[in-house]
Structures are given as C-alpha cells and as structure tokens.
Amino acid sequence: MATLAPGGPGSPSEPGQGTPTAMPGGGVWPTGGLPEGGFSGVRSLRRMRRAITSNGKATVGTGLLALFCLVAIFPGVIAHDNPSAEIYGRALGPSGQHLLGTTAFGQDIFAQVIYGTRPVILIAFGVGLSATVIAMLIGVAAAYLGGAWDGVLSLITDVLLVIPAFPLLIVIASYLHGASTAVLIAVVTAVSWSYTARQLRAQALSLRNRDFLEAARVRGERSLYIILVEIIPTMTSLLMASFLTNALYAVLFSSGLQFIGLGNPNTVSWGTMLYWAENNEAFQTGQALWIIVPGLCIVALGAGFALLNYAFDEIGNPALRPVKSMRRKRVLPR
C-alpha cells in the first residue's frame, strides 16, 4: 500500500485511492510474521482461533465480517422492500416506513444498503481468494522451479507491481462499459495479485534448503506433493494476510470504480448507490443519508478486514503490541 498508501498515497491506493493508495511496495499493510519452522497448517489454524478470541482487535474484526456475511446471505430477512423498485415517494426523509428515507427515484435506501451488501462481499471474498491463489501458484512456482522460470515469473510480477493499479483499473473498465460483479472480481484480481506473489516467493525461497524439504526430496516425493503438502502449509499466516489485504483493497477499488460509474449502474451495491447519489446532488437536496450510510458500510467492512490483519500482525510481531506495564515505561528515560 503502499499502501494502499499509502504508498500511493497509498497506499490503496488511491488508494485508495489512489493511491492509495497504498500501494505497491509501500509496506503499508502489515503482513503476517514468519512462522517458525515447518509446523503443520492445522496447528496454525488452531493458533489463529485462539488469537481471535484473545486479541480485542481480532474479535471486533471477526464480528464485523460475520455480521456483513450474514446480511449478504439473508438480505430478505432484514429488509422487506425491493431495493430497485421505484415505487415510493421521491426523496422522502427517514420514517418508520423508510428507515433511511427514499432516493430521488423513489427507492427505499435501507433496502438498497442491505441488498447492496452481497455484491461487495462477493467481490471482497472473490478477489481475496483468487488473488491469493494466483499469487501462491506464481510465487511458489517461481521460487521452487528457479532458473529461467523464476526469472520470467518474477519479472512479470515486478512489472505488474509497479504499474499504478487504480488508473490501470479505470482504463480497463472504461473499455468494458458497465462491469458486472463477476467482471469486477476478475479485473481487480488481475491487477492486485503481484504484491502477494512477491512476498510468497521470498518466503518460499527462504525455505528452499531447509531439512524437511530435503527429507521429502530424499523420500522421492513428487514436486507437486512437496509444494502442496510441505511448502504451502508453512505459509498460512502470510496467506491469511494476503487474503485480508486483497479483500480490503477489492472493497475500496470496486467501490471507487462503481462510484465513478464504471460498474454496472443497475447493480444494487454501495458503490453504485454513491454514484447515483452524487449524480443527483443528494447533499443539496437534503438526502445526506443516501451518501453517508453506504460510505459508513464500506468503512465498517474495510475496518473488519484491516483490524483482523493488524491483529494477526501484532500476534506475529510482539514488538508492535501496545505497551501496558508501567515498569517498562520507567526503564525508558525521557
């Protein structure tokens, strides 16, 4: 990120923003600590569960994510109006009937927010998973195969890493004219896997000459087995960090694209809500909630991913944990 952006200014970014965002190589987003030695995936999963319950940030992050996932799966249970139906009074204020009022087209804003969760969650998890898998395949293959393969794969990764992601997304989306959720997942994945691939390659390289891999080779295991069963489980925490970071950026990037009007404007989602609200001058007509609420949802979902990521980082790197004891403070002279 940079994050985001950070790097660019982020880092995301744009991110995002641009930048942001953070953005490539900015080291904005904390990454998981290196696992010590070759312990099994199951054990680190158990460690992860313990971490979630013991670390406050992790608990809040998990709670936020679980909440949004539930809303995305069962939107009809919470909102009873059809989110796209333009059947109510236009630009109504909040009331018992319409908790957040209605849009300038006469749609129920609350229903739109609730139903708009699903595409965002789909994009976040879709990009998080697919970018991590692609990064894993390319990063580990580059490190394991070495030689010319490593040269070519690393070069592709590095080139993609430095081309600014958000402008590239805008250019690609502008040729597509109204990208659907599936297309958004594909496009955002295509521009965002490189940072993780680089990290995973470095991690795999550091393992290359470890004894447990040598033992597997001596046993006569095939390369595929070694990669899948011996190398990849040691990367659980890096993969987790990659999933969370990519999911977060996917939320910010896709919302940004939809806000510009490069998504499919008929999809009900937080980004497209913001697009229509901005185009209908929602602030000037007293429809502030039309802009405030979808934005808050993006922030809350993003915070869920970021808090979890930050918590895993604290678990992996104890030096970053908040200092509590007074005794330690006294040791440090001013």
Added chain:
Amino acid sequence: MRFVLRRLGFFVLTLWAALTLNFALPRLMPGSPALAIIANHRGALSPSALKVVEAQFGIGHQNIVLQYFSYLGNVARLRFGESLTTQPGVSVGHIVLDAIPWTLGLVGLTTVLAFILGTLIGIVGAWRRGGWLDSIMPPIFVIMTVIPYFWIGLILILVFGVKLHWLPYFFTYDITLTPGFNLAFIGNVLEHAILPAFTLLITTIGTWILTMRNTMITTLAEDYVRMARAKGLPGRRIMLDYAARNAILPNLTGFAMSLGFVVGGAILIELVFNYEGVGWLLLQAVNNDDYPLEQALFLLITAAVLVAILLSDVVTAILDPRTRGAR
C-alpha cells in the same frame, strides 16, 4: 553502479510493458468498443492525428506488427493524437499540459506536508511509547486508511460546504474570476484547494505515521540506542540523531515513490471536488469515451510512477549501502 544500471534496465522494460498494455487492451476487449467510437469521430480529427489514432487502436488496413511499430514510434515522438470528444480536435498533449500544474500544486504540496507531519508524529509517538499519542494514533489511522478517499471528501463537502458554508467545494477557482496574477485570484485558488488538500492530508498521513513509528520502535531496541542512553546523552539527541535517523529510510524511499503517485494519485478526490487536474481529466476522458486522451494520461501517470521508483531505488542505494548488492 551495476545496481543502478540494473534498475534502469527494469525501468525501460516496465515502460515498454505499459506501452504494450496500452496497445493491446483496446484490441483484447470483446467487441472492440474503441473502434466504433473512434470511427464515429473520424471527421473531427486532422489527417496527421487520424494516422496516430489509427495506429494506436488498429483501424487502418496495416497489419498489427506495422501498427505496433508505428504506435511505438508515435509515442517516442510524444505524438498522442487529438482529443475525440472532450475538446474535439485539440491536441492531447496540450490538454494534458493544462491539467498538470493543478495536480502538481494540490497533490504535490499536500504529499510533502503529509510526509513531514506524519514522520514527526511517528517519531514522537514511538519515542513516548505508551503515551497518549502512541495509544490513540495506530487504531485511528488503521481506520483512516480503510475509508475511501472520495467518501471523506463528500463528508467534508457536506459539513464545511453545504451545511456551514465556510469553504467552496466546486471547481479549481470561482468561475466568475478571470485567471491572473492578482491577490484576489490567488486567494480564491487557495481557498478552493483547502478542502481537497485536507481530504488528501488526513487520508495519506496515517501511512507515514505508522511506518515511521513501527520502524522506530525496532531501532529504539538496538544496542547503540542503549549505549547512547548509558552515555547520558540528552533525550532529544537520542530520539532524532540515533533512533529517527536510522529509522527514516523506509519513509524516505516511500516518499520518493509517493512523489510519482502525485500525478495520478488523487483521481477520485479531484472528481469529488471537480478539481481540474490530471485525475479529473482522466475521468472526463473515460466518461466521454475519449480513448486517445485516456491512453496518454495513463502513460503519463505510469511514467511518473516509474521515474519515482527509479529515484527511490537510487536514494536507497545511496543511503543504505547494504542494499547495493541485493537483488
């Protein structure tokens, strides 16, 4: 020296990849939407610009290899054709040059400011470990970095523009004024820059603070810092000359890199405030299907980033001899 040469080679290669991407994208898209739109606007272009655009998007009857080389040749001579729809018939280079100063002024100055402020806050935060600054900053800025820039801009518009009427939030200056070097106009421009600059500042400063704080915490644990303390050096000297000086490298290289993101770094903020910079222009081009303008802007933004990355590599190599041998 070998290190710099290798980075230079990577720079050229990446630039070439970006050019090729620009050339390939319109041809890879299903239904070639760019072709139809350009065909509709052929009349608006001068003959020389038409040739440039045809090579770029593959309209003429030449085969693709010839198109590719004539496209590369045009870019090398900085010929990007003419705008189709945004300002029909005006050369793309001209339009872009008009937008650059606005972005450099707004985003450039804000980036420098955010870097300086963020680094200082990070230093003090890490030095007073466990103090109020240290305990509130990280959580606040974790949250700040997940807020979409454009949404912060929208909220600031709501509060300071629409509700309080304190600041203007539309366009780069009051349209009723004639641009010129007088106090009224310059004041007006500055006034219009406050909200977008503030938006950018609060969204980017967190990165600098967190990076500086986290690196500085690591250096504070080093033996030479303990040594300095044992010698009884004043705290300020240890903080700045011993810890911060050794911890600032990631922030410095990040800063060199972020200078490259200045050009295209605030696309959505420029959109929200209708600030007529490079990012705003890119979105205009996108909305109007003005593909020649769009491609030139993408190349400009990418080139700026690549130059900055090269710069940051060189800065790292100069400041930290350990990196010179590394890949």
